Amino acid sequence: xxxxxxxxxxxxxxxxxxxxxxxxxxxxxxxxxxxxxxxxxxxxxxxxxxxxxxxxxxxxxxxxxxxxxxxxxxxxxxxxxxxxxxxxxxxxxxxxxxxxxxxxxxxxxxxxxxxxxxxxxxxxxxxxxxxxxxxxxxxxxxxxxxxxxxxxxxxxxxxxxxxxxxxxxxxxxxxxxxxxxxxxxxxxxxxxxxxxxxxxxxxxxxxxxxxxxxxxxxxxxxxxxxxxxxxxxxxxxxxxxxxxxxxxxxxxxxxxxxxxxxxxxxxxxxxxxxxxxxxxxxxxxxxxxxxxxxxxxxxxxxxxxxxxxxxxxxxxxxxxxxxxxxxxxxxxxxxxxxxxxxxxxxxxxxxxxxxxxxxxxxxxxxxxxxxxxxxxxxxxxxxxxxxxxxxxxxxxxxxxxxxxxxxxxxx
Amino acid sequence: xxxxxxxxxxxxxxxxxxxxxxxxxxxxxxxxxxxxxxxxxxxxxxxxxxxxxxxxxxxxxxxxxxxxxxxxxxxxxxxxxxxxxxxxxxxxxxxxxxxxxxxxxxxxxxxxxxxxxxxxxxxxxxxxxxxxxxxxxxxxxxxxxxxxx
Numbered sequence: 001x002x003x004x005x006x007x008x009x010x011x012x013x014x015x016x017x018x019x020x021x022x023x024x025x026x027x028x029x030x031x032x033x034x035x036x037x038x039x040x041x042x043x044x045x046x047x048x049x050x051x052x053x054x055x056x057x058x059x060x061x062x063x064x065x066x067x068x069x070x071x072x073x074x075x076x077x078x079x080x081x082x083x084x085x086x087x088x089x090x091x092x093x094x095x096x097x098x099x100x101x102x103x104x105x106x107x108x109x110x111x112x113x114x115x116x117x118x119x120x121x122x123x124x125x126x127x128x129x130x131x132x133x134x135x136x137x138x139x140x141x142x143x144x145x146x147x148x149x150x151x152x153x154x155x156x157x158x159x160x161x162x163x164x165x166x167x168x169x170x171x172x173x174x175x176x177x178x179x180x181x182x183x184x185x186x187x188x189x190x191x192x193x194x195x196x197x198x199x200x201x202x203x204x205x206x207x208x209x210x211x212x213x214x215x216x217x218x219x220x221x222x223x224x225x226x227x228x229x230x231x232x233x234x235x236x237x238x239x240x241x242x243x244x245x246x247x248x249x250x251x252x253x254x255x256x257x258x259x260x261x262x263x264x265x266x267x268x269x270x271x272x273x274x275x276x277x278x279x280x281x282x283x284x285x286x287x288x289x290x291x292x293x294x295x296x297x298x299x300x301x302x303x304x305x306x307x308x309x310x311x312x313x314x315x316x317x318x319x320x321x322x323x324x325x326x327x328x329x330x331x332x333x334x335x336x337x338x339x340x341x342x343x344x345x346x347x348x349x350x351x352x353x354x355x356x357x358x359x360x361x362x363x364x365x366x367x368x369x370x371x372x373x374x375x376x377x378x379x380x381x382x383x384x385x386x387x388x389x390x391x392x393x394x395x396x397x398x399x400x401x402x403x404x405x406x407x408x409x410x411x
Numbered sequence: 412x413x414x415x416x417x418x419x420x421x422x423x424x425x426x427x428x429x430x431x432x433x434x435x436x437x438x439x440x441x442x443x444x445x446x447x448x449x450x451x452x453x454x455x456x457x458x459x460x461x462x463x464x465x466x467x468x469x470x471x472x473x474x475x476x477x478x479x480x481x482x483x484x485x486x487x488x489x490x491x492x493x494x495x496x497x498x499x500x501x502x503x504x505x506x507x508x509x510x511x512x513x514x515x516x517x518x519x520x521x522x523x524x525x526x527x528x529x530x531x532x533x534x535x536x537x538x539x540x541x542x543x544x545x546x547x548x549x550x551x552x553x554x555x556x557x558x559x560x
Contacts (some may be wrong), residue, residue: 252508354415
């Protein structure tokens, strides 16, 4: 199917990103760190600037034309998100500060309602700390336990374990759609079906999935789906919690304050319906509008074309890096997004990161907020390169030659 | 900012590959563990201190080249020195790599350890170079743990 796609015009796309014409240490920037944060196209930056310059006010306030206009732009961004992930209603799209806040919201509302002493929360072995710690805090508060879906050495979840791990005590499953370390694309649709067969809802951490895959929350039948704007070529400070309307309606509010109430008196306060009841206080309006513009940008490029381009880079980079003696790639799943974590014998990932930086190559070196994954593969950290739609095969070549230079230095 | 590559001088690479004083002193008088939460570097120092002098010192652990070389060179530099001098060296070293020495200030005690001075231009690596010295400081103070957090 991908062969019929018209390929991306990458040299034109690169002009939309000012960072790509900078240099570090006299070397042109090679940005291979989109899994840390996706670069924002100029059109999204300009849209945010226009809001701040000409349209700045608050939303859902007063009768002024200015306020109505801002509210319309802000809500239009919500509609863009709805359409982007295939949700049925904008009532199911809650703005948050990011993936982390979205997961905390679910843990602190849905979780606190449903998880009791002795209950179980089932997470996968490849979760980011954002989908571990909020559940540990809840489990500690309630006297519940965390269970873990194991994975193979290749970095694939062992789905056969689900029959045993999903018990009558399991109250929620949390699973990452795409691993930020291993790149594994998990079969979340299948996991959700298995969980639902036992009446257990599923939260999907989609932070690394939405930039690479066409996500359809209805097709997945996800109960909750969380992601961040800044991984999706949008700004920081904005994220999304998708929740099935029935769940959101039954959940209590989380933060209290303005913007989320119907009426307040000293005797009794009532709340507006979802999503508003989860959105206390003034939201990051420019960020929401900027995310909407970023989604338009990605839609214009075409998610299928983006996926095909990134897949080609993944295959090329995997082949080139695998050929380097002493280099080991963590994560060999059959279904992988364009993320490659690696370690090189005798060179600590932080040294590798610094040396790549010296060549203008921006990667992430560290534990990637996934220490249990590091422990699973018995490494303190990894170096991770992640590829986006503006990257080229030449970028991969620069990475490979920089890695070889580091190895030479450490010989 | 200087190129990070400049930091990886031969002395550092060589000490990383063949760290001196690597191991553990069974009958130590002082001991501390150091931990760098950012990168997961771990270091264990054991010392024998007699008559106010560092008679012997060894380290174990796993970390990056900057951390390992810093520990290797540090153990060599403080061995045989009076405790007070080791403490003064730790202070000078930390001041040097954190870049908070007074302009023109000298670091006479550091000798070849000044080859780490370039670390001050790489803020993300300062903690790697400092970890052995922070752990030494903790051990001399009788504390069991040091963290660069």
